[in-house]
Amino acid sequence: xxxxxxxxxxxxxxxxxxxxxxxxxxxLWNRPEVRRYLWDDxxxxxxxxxxxxxxxxxxxxxxxxxxxxxxxxWNPTELxxxxxxxxxxxxxxxxxxxxxxxxxxxxxxxxxxxQRIVDYAFRKLKFPFLHAATxxxxxxxxxxxxxxxxxxxxxxxxxxxxxxxxxxxxxxPGFKKAT
Numbered sequence: 239x240x241x242x243x244x245x246x247x248x249x250x251x252x253x254x255x256x257x258x259x260x261x262x263x264x265x266l267w268n269r270p271e272v273r274r275y276l277w278d279d280x281x282x283x284x285x286x287x288x289x290x291x292x293x294x295x296x297x298x299x300x301x302x303x304x305x306x307x308x309x310x311x312w313n314p315t316e317l318x319x320x321x322x323x324x325x326x327x328x329x330x331x332x333x334x335x336x337x338x339x340x341x342x343x344x345x346x347x348x349x350x351x352x353q354r355i356v357d358y359a360f361r362k363l364k365f366p367f368l369h370a371a372t373x374x375x376x377x378x379x380x381x382x383x384x385x386x387x388x389x390x391x392x393x394x395x396x397x398x399x400x401x402x403x404x405x406x407x408x409x410x411p412g413f414k415k416a417t
Contacts, residue, residue: 245306245354251314252306252321252351254298257291259307260284262317271340272319275373278399302363303332308351318342321351323359326371327396334359334370336382348382353412356386360408367407374400387412 245252255263267273267282297304305322309315319338326333336352359365370388372379380402388404395401406412 245358246311247350247354249311250318250347250351250354251309251311252354253309253314255291255294255305255307255320255322257288257295260287260291262307263287263291263320266317266320266337266339269339271343272337275376275379276335276337278397303359305335306351306355308338308347318347319351321348321355323355329369331365331367331369334368334383334386334388336379343378348379349385352382352386356406356412365408367405369403369405371401371403374402380404385412 243254264282264284264287267277267287270279273279273282294304303323305320305324307320308318310318317339319336319342321334321336323332324335326335334352334355336348336355338348356368359368368388369391370383372383374393383404386406387410388406389410391403391405393400393402
């Protein structure tokens with residue numbers, strides 16, 4: 239079995255989500271503050287998580303992307319959240335996604351972890367662009383995307399939820415701290 243690469247920043251360690259992380263993700267994704275926008279405020283069943291973990295493992299093996307768990311470098315057992323590249327809305331190329339426990343909001347963690355994923359998408363995977371979407375009321379997430387250099391692309395309602403889509407090109411300036 240090939241060693242799974244770990245992505246790092248100054249403060250953060252991003253490790254690929256593994257099939258053994260079902261309980262961690264169940265706890266994270268069912269926190270009201272996390273599921274509010276990521277899961278349209280619906281409880282996430284363990285069966286759904288297990289199916290996503292199988293797909294995530296395949297994506298990492300075949301496409302070199304998927305989901306990563308976010309930890310502090312100095313405390314790799316403490317889960318802060320997750321980030322990664324995931325397919326939505328039938329698009330061929332995955333979108334940037336991230337979510338944090340409420341205890342870690344407003345500390346620059348979402349921006350720092352996401353910047354590392356953006357760098358990975360452009361430098362390693364050679365993506366020609368990257369999309370991200372957020373629910374219209376989720377202004378905090380939109381601010382993260384703008385700090386990363388994403389620009390407004392379009393607004394659309396999908397399944398009754400108003401969404402805002404953003405786009406980033408490889409050379410668009412953004413947050414610079416990820417190393």
